[in-house]
Amino acid sequence: MTSTSPSPRQGLPIRRILVISLATLVNLVLSIWMAQWSVDWLPVAASTAAPYVDGLFSLEVGIGCFIFVGCVGFILWSVLFSRADKYDESDGLPIEGNTRLEIAWTVIPFVVVMALAFYSIHVNEQLASLGPKTKYDLAVDQQPDAVAAADNLKDIGPIRVISRQWSWEFVYPDGVRSSELHLPVSQRANFQLSSEDVLHSFYVPAFRLKQDIIPGSVISYSITPTREGTYRLRDAMFSGAYFSSNQTHVIVESGEAYDQWLKKAASQPLVSGLSQATELYQQRLAKGDRGWATVPPAAPPMVNDPGHPDVLHDA
């Protein structure tokens, strides 16, 4: 392609139209393929919310891929075919703009992003109906149950999720306490998230669920797991020295298994629960307390079931 001679041609520039159509087609096929592939980049989908998030992600990967490949293809094309020769000191085509084109590349992106935004609002509403999130202010020394209204559509719960520096504690309606979160599959579980010190975040990647936990408030949240398995719960809001150790398992099991576990746990005496931070802090003290300052970890929670942290997780 030579771009130096803009000789006025008669009729339609058939060759150019063909090349552009072919390139667009290839890009389109590639983008659709990327959009389909992109779902595999996410952890297994284990909640009713996950397919909505994945669908939206896949859609945006497709659109994004189309734009990226289109633009980068254009840049490469220009760099390959519009290069100046070594001693060519002339200027390029003195085009100062094209109002119609400029309006088009303002209006079309506007329409695309607004369509995306309103579709996302729609998805947001869907997600809210699957698991509403409501934040209630908590006065000093007030119990979460006193202020948080439970989700009317819940099957189980409210399960109290207590986050600390750096451990998790789960309290079930019948008073059972555990270090790992057990949930029955296909039942809508309601949580009351609270923190005893700093910000934490309740993040289960397989559920596509992240909710910050704010000291001084309680957040009511619901989710329905759809797949049995062992998943990671990760603190996703930086919470201090042993932030990265503040993780535990979420065990999604059948309704019967869950009931059995609950019954068995209720008969077990309270023991010291999972707190990897406490172990790490003890090791640090044993080595002479080197490193920069940190608050000491909160005492491990006293739980009926400290869980099995060494079990491998699915996602």
Next chain:
Amino acid sequence: MTINYDPRVLKAPHPVPGAPDNWKRFFSFNTDAKVIGIQYIGLSLFFLLVGGLLAMVMRGELITPASDLVDPTVYNGLYTMHGTVMLFLFLFPVLNGFNNLLIPTMIGAPDMAFPKLNAAAFWLVPVFAIVLMGSFFVPGGPASAGWWSYPPVSIQNPLGHFINGQFLWILAVALSGVSSIMGAINFVTTILRMRAPGMTLFRMPVFIWTAWAAQTLQLIGLPALTGGAIMLLFDLSFGTSFFQPEGGGDPVLYQHFFWFYSHPAVYVMVLPVFGIFSELITVYSRKPLFGYRFVALASFVITFLGLIVWVHHMFYSGTPQWMRNLFMVTTMLIAVPTGVKVFAWLGTLWGGKIRLTTPMLFVLGGLVNFIFGGITGVMLGTAPIDIHVGNTYFVVAHFHYIIFNTIGFGIFAGIYHWFPKFTGRMFYEGLGKVHFALTFIGATLNWLPLHWAGLMGMPRRVASYDPEFALWNVIASIGAFMLGVASIPFILNMVSSWARGAKAPPNPWRAIGLEWLLPSPPPAENFEDDIPTVISEPYGYGLGRPLVEDEDYYVRRAQEA
């Protein structure tokens, strides 16, 4: 042959033609914007190295899943200081360096509107740099709650000392804010009041438009951050409870103060880089900027929208649904003015006479990275996706694509492009290309794989992680070390070119712009009393029209100087 110069000439605070250079001026309280510009850029590049070394220790820790290189508390301090150094001691100062060099010369002003204020704004930078670096040596170590410093974790103050890392951090950030406001007042005033005759708003180069739009954001946003920082300081040191839940405060309130400034801060940094892209793509394609007015105006659309998107950082902070929906719409809208700029650059490339010089390579690499980072930005702006990938390595990857792979690339492009103008020396093209290749490959290896780690659910700011993320992290660490290596050809090039590079002509790139009508390096007062009258829009490549009245006279004068 030795010539005996008058000692006053040898100590002159600016270059004197023929006389040896008085390098000491760069270490003094000098009011010449061109000296201050180089002071800013030199100091900030030093801190790029410091921030980069901190990052390499972090990547060394993260090359294995376990926390085995440094104590987690040390890791937290390192990542906090890495972010703080890069933002407040590299990015803001380096861009203020560009503002100082380019604003007066591009608009034909002799200097800044308030030269002493300008020098004072610069000298605050080493002051708060010392405060910030000093925090490494106080008991308990530096601030370690991230550059967000979200309470309550940031105000826990484990040792209970009055002078602690977090205290010094807040002090440094507040001083940085003061310095930035002093700079912003100066830049905006200079742009509005000191343009050459005939330089109407729509004859200003796009860099000036973007600098103006960015500095306007500084003036609007910084008071919110400073206010938030002062309240945080009171909570930390004087027992108030603006953000402490025990005393009835609200930790989420801080997040509003913080992001009301700190999201626009990204636009403060990226807008001037859009300006650099616009200047360079036109020169190295030898074409007028496609849709100049649209591109210029889009800067202020970004300024306006940039002020009303901050809640997208708080989609999962217990934010009500209506607020999430509203801020999702405004966030996505930003894609429109940004898209206008990207498409205009593509249109400028079309049918050009492209030259792949070092600065142009950095521009094109930066542009490709920016398109990628912009797309992941829209994904993060989509609340349901953000609920999953927010606060994971996906975010880290996204913002490094913007802040290093776009802004950093733009800065390197600008440094190379204007190096001959302000040092009077040419750089070595070959070393520049090696620098580009290492930087592009290193940056891609470093941040592209981390998107997948984030999608799989690896939280950011962790010192250890589950083994399934190891592969992505090993590749990222190799990329990070490669970026460290990339600094060697850059430093070598800059130092040796400045010391013994070929003398630069006034306009080595055959560029159109007032700064290229000046000798290299320009004299103390730029055009002095002989300021040209601008008669046309910038970027008249191929149009055969002069930029100023009597252009030949200025070209000749610059060559003879």
